[in-house]
Amino acid sequence: MIDSPHSVHVDLGPRGYRIAIGTAMLERVGALVDSCCPAQHAVVVTDENVEQPHAMTVAESLQTAGLQTDLVVLPSGESTKSIEMAENLWQRCLSVETSRQSLILAVGGGVIGDLAGFVAATYARGLRFLQIPTTLLSQVDSSVGGKVGINLPGAKNMVGAFWQPSGVLIDTATLDTLPAREYRAGLAEVVKYGVIMDEEFFEYLERTTDDIQQRNPAILIDIIERSCQLKAKIVAEDEREESGQRAILNYGHTFAHAFEAVTGYRELLHGEAVAIGMLCASRLAERLGRIDRVVTERQAELLARLDLPTSVPPLDRTKLLEAFRRDKKAEGGNVRFILPSRIGEVELVEGVDPAEALAALDD
Ligand SMILES: NC(=O)c1ccc[n+]([C@@H]2O[C@H](COP(=O)([O-])OP(=O)(O)OC[C@H]3O[C@@H](n4cnc5c(N)ncnc54)[C@H](O)[C@@H]3O)[C@@H](O)[C@H]2O)c1
Ligand SMILES: [Zn+2]
CATH class of the missing domain: 1.20.1090.10 (Dehydroquinate synthase-like - alpha domain)
Known part of the structure; x- marks a missing residue:
């Protein structure tokens, strides 16, 4: 795991993981992945407001570390937590030959974390995933604890799972671009x-x-x-x-x-x-x-x-x-x-x- 001065352990035995908190963390994601959850292939899921600069920084760091990296950019907003978007993401995973050895990285707010986590929980009966939350709400709440899911029309968070991430990486500098x-x-x-x-x-x-x-x-x-x-x-x-x-x-x-x-x-x-x-x-x-x-x-x-x-x-x-x-x-x-x-x-x-x-x- 990355050498970070601030880290919190989520004590869940074999499903336990660390939350690393600091600045200039996105640039080091490649190294983090290598020590916490080694993979050859990464699917970075983000939304249109977070792609530049944050998700791009993550993707570049992964590529530099030698991972084959696919970036999926989704529309922002709560309506993205839908079965249609989940299916879209399942299909994208299929088209880039995602396997059990792949790693999903959710770079965004709670919407991206919940959706990408849900896809990680379900695709190929479960893939490892990393939470890289970029809103304050997702950093202090939704990225921790393993609740992932999507909405049904008229029923928020109705379909989902408990699926713990392999780690949470919080870069407080991402908040610089967050609307007040x-x-x-x-x-x-x-x-x-x-x-x-x-x-x-x-x-x-x-x-x-x-x-x-x-x-x-x-x-x-x-x-x-x-x-x-x-x-x-x-x-x-x-x-x-x-x-x-x-x-x-x-x-x-x-x-x-x-x-x-x-x-x-x-x-x-x-x-x-x-x-x-x-x-x-x-x-x-x-x-x-x-x-x-x-x-x-x-x-x-x-x-x-x-x-x-x-x-x-x-x-x-x-x-x-x-x-x-x-x-x-x-x-x-x-x-x-x-x-x-x-x-x-x-x-x-x-x-x-x-x-x-x-x-x-x-x-
Ligand atoms: N799983 C859980 O335990 C849990 C807990 C609480 C909330 N949630 C879910 O989280 C969702 C809400 O999360 P949220 O408040 O992060 O909303 P969000 O993901 O919609 O993000 C809010 C807005 O900020 C933008 N954004 C994100 N990061 C940014 C950045 N660094 N700079 C600029 N813009 C940025 C997004 O594009 C979006 O427009 C809800 O769907 C809620 O159900 C889940
Ligand atoms: Zn709440």
Whole structure:
């Protein structure tokens, strides 16, 4: 594995892997592949916004290291996570004689990671793959943990697998080209880690807001490393979302998914919906007498300082209620919520009356 000063191990026994975090990493992918997952052939999957310069740098590094390299550039956007694109990619793999000895590299945001990972999980009954995430959201969340998949019309992430990568390579310099709104959306998931399991990290974020806003490289490495450590810990305890441990990552997400569904996935970025969703969950916890108001206020203040939205959009309440009930976590009409008990700790609360959750939107 590459000699990187920052690395996180995802402890999954034989499926374990390392997350290497640093700068000028893309140029060294060839060397990394050689030490973590030797291959003669690589298929680099990316999207049109990431091709130049990032995916090209990766492809050149692989070629220099002597790998036969094929580059597949897909359209950007959530609609790329489709069965049509998966088929397109399966066919491309076939046409470039991809075999079990080949390696797939996903260079892009969560869309490319989820799709290329899904193709890696399914083509020839499973190929090794490397995640090279290029959005903050994918660096702190989607590239770690092995959930891969595609959407069905009207059902996000409905078809997929647990398929762990052979490694994750995070080059923070890729964030230099990321639009500000996408960057901020990723920060919502970073704040989430603080709230759900690490008060000290939350305080660190409160202290370093200005540096975070300016994308200070050292701070970026810190927050990405800590986020990956926290996610890796949960994934190692509950790889396939069976024990309930992994569910705490869904803090704010029942609300967020409802906002996204009701706005047709067009108005809010996922991270923006999560920011508002976390505040709703926290207000719900207040309603249920589980926390003091100050717990919500601290989150609201930090999110606002990071320029994330904090107020609930004016949405049809009946549709939101339907969305709560449709959420896969709903059971027997009542909904499960991940609710904070303080900054740094959350609990899974069953049997919440959806009407109570709706009322929290107006608090
Ligand atoms: N597998 C998981 O565990 C998991 C977890 C969370 C989210 N997800 C999935 O991740 C997806 C969202 O990921 P995302 O937010 O990264 O979205 P994305 O992949 O659509 O990327 C956002 C936008 O940024 C562009 N982009 C990416 N990197 C760039 C860069 N370095 N410079 C300039 N532009 C760049 C992309 O082309 C796209 O337009 C969703 O499909 C979601 O379901 C998966
Ligand atoms: Zn999320």
